[in-house]
Amino acid sequence: MNQSNRESERESETAVLKAIMNRRKSVADVMTRKTITLSPHHSLTEVVSLMADRHFRHVVVVDNGGRIVGVVSDRDILRALSRTSNWQTKDVSQIMTREPFTVKQETPVSVAVAKIVSKRINCLPVLDDEEKVCGIVTSTDLLKAYQKLLESLEHSSASS
Amino acid sequence: MEIAPGRRFGGEPGRPAATTCVAEIMSTRLVTLSAHHTFGEAVQLMTDSPFRHFLVVHADGRLAGVFSDRDVLRALGRTPNWQAKNVSGVMTHKVFTVTPETPLSVAAAEMLSRHINCLPVIGNDGKVCGIITSTDLLRNYQKLQACVENNSTEKKPGSV
Numbered sequence: 028m029n030q031s032n033r034e035s036e037r038e039s040e041t042a043v044l045k046a047i048m049n050r051r052k053s054v055a056d057v058m059t060r061k062t063i064t065l066s067p068h069h070s071l072t073e074v075v076s077l078m079a080d081r082h083f084r085h086v087v088v089v090d091n092g093g094r095i096v097g098v099v100s101d102r103d104i105l106r107a108l109s110r111t112s113n114w115q116t117k118d119v120s121q122i123m124t125r126e127p128f129t130v131k132q133e134t135p136v137s138v139a140v141a142k143i144v145s146k147r148i149n150c151l152p153v154l155d156d157e158e159k160v161c162g163i164v165t166s167t168d169l170l171k172a173y174q175k176l177l178e179s180l181e182h183s184s185a186s187s
Numbered sequence: 188m189e190i191a192p193g194r195r196f197g198g199e200p201g202r203p204a205a206t207t208c209v210a211e212i213m214s215t216r217l218v219t220l221s222a223h224h225t226f227g228e229a230v231q232l233m234t235d236s237p238f239r240h241f242l243v244v245h246a247d248g249r250l251a252g253v254f255s256d257r258d259v260l261r262a263l264g265r266t267p268n269w270q271a272k273n274v275s276g277v278m279t280h281k282v283f284t285v286t287p288e289t290p291l292s293v294a295a296a297e298m299l300s301r302h303i304n305c306l307p308v309i310g311n312d313g314k315v316c317g318i319i320t321s322t323d324l325l326r327n328y329q330k331l332q333a334c335v336e337n338n339s340t341e342k343k344p345g346s347v
Contacts, residue, residue: 079261101260106234108263137332144326147237170295170321173328177292 054139055132057172058153058162064089067096067120071107074099074119085150085165088123093159095152097123102149129154130164140169209294210287212327213308213317219244222251222275226262229254229274240305240320243278248314250307252278284309287316295324 064087065074074086078101088097099119107122108114130139130151139151143166153162220229220241229241233256243252254274262277285294285306294306298321310316 075260075263084257101256102239105230105256105259108230108259137329140325140329140332144322144329166321166325167299169325169328171299173324174292174295174299176328176331177290177295181290181292 052135053132054130054134054136054151054153054164057136057139057168058132058164059168060162062087062152062160062163064160065099065119066090067118067123069119071104071114071117071119071122075104078104085163086119087152087160087163088119089160095127095129095154095158095160096120097125098127098150098152099123100149127152131155132161136169136172139164143169207291207327208287209285209289209291209306209308209317209319212291212323213287213319214323215317217242217315217318219315220254220274221246222273222278224274226259226272226274226277227270229277230259233259240318242307242315242318243274244315250282250284250309250315251275252280253282253305253307254278255303255305282307285319286310291324291327294319298324 063077063083063085067088067090077086078084084101086099087095088099090096097120099122103122103124107117128142128146128148128151130142130153132153132155142151143149149166151164152160153164155161218232218236218238218241220232220243222243222245232241233239239256241254242250243254245251252275254277258277258279262272283297283301283303283306285297285308287308287310289308297306298304304321306319307315308317308319
């Protein structure tokens with residue numbers, strides 16, 4: 028294959044990519060709006076039993092005014108369990124990640140993915156203009172978006 | 188517990204292929220466990236390392252199971268005598284696996300539908316040759332997204 032052919036192939040591939048990816052631009056397009064919230068004084072035992080049988084791994088911790096104070100992930104729990112012998116007596120505020128990284132609904136998806144990968148985290152709470160939690164974007168939400176993207180790409184390359 | 192010397196498969200620098208197969212992004216740097224390691228040893232290893240998934244392999248290199256942070260969480264939530272368990276008593280025995288030739292869209296779809304984050308990669312000889320995790324997939328998603336964004340701003344300014 029000569030150079031110019033390869034160039035034009037790249038350009039058409041890029042155009043297809045752009046068209047497909049423009050459908051999902053910001054966090055609002057991929058986030059989960061239903062979030063589980065807890066208050067800081069819930070016990071660690073309650074969080075463990077909440078997560079053990081379900082398919083979510085992150086709980087947002089909010090104060091009485093609905094403002095975010097932290098996030099508890101399954102990793103936080105794991106760490107607490109392996110380090111402390113008296114974990115049954117701990118509460119959420121003692122093990123949560125304080126001041127977590129957050130995003131806005133308008134944040135580009137690529138920025139959210141970059142944050143999750145580089146900070147080695149799996150979730151980003153989404154805040155509205157009043158700084159209240161309006162959703163959460165997790166690595167699973169992003170993986171779903173990626174999977175749909177891959178499928179559309181395969182369709183377009185099969186049909187062209 | 189052993190860490191195999193690893194290498195990563197990469198696409199062309201700065202231009203990841205849009206549709207690829209597992210071999211191109213899988214990680215061949217594996218941390219493996221044996222079924223007889225204690226639960227405590229495995230949790231300690233997990234806390235000390237950046238990985239959340241450990242492949243449990245037989246002496247001949249065939250896969251015995253996967254030991255993940257979710258397995259730990261489940262064990263802690265359900266069994267009172269978890270200290271006495273060993274890896275084989277906690278790990279996932281029936282593991283869904285892929286081959287190096289599996290398309291990424293299939294790998295992502297399987298992870299999502301099965302609610303798992305890692306797929307062991309089994310070579311033609313029936314032995315474990317790598318692992319692909321949701322983080323590997325997200326890293327590729329991010330590159331893809333960034334690549335398109337760069338192309339649209341740098342290559343063709345002003346035109347669509």
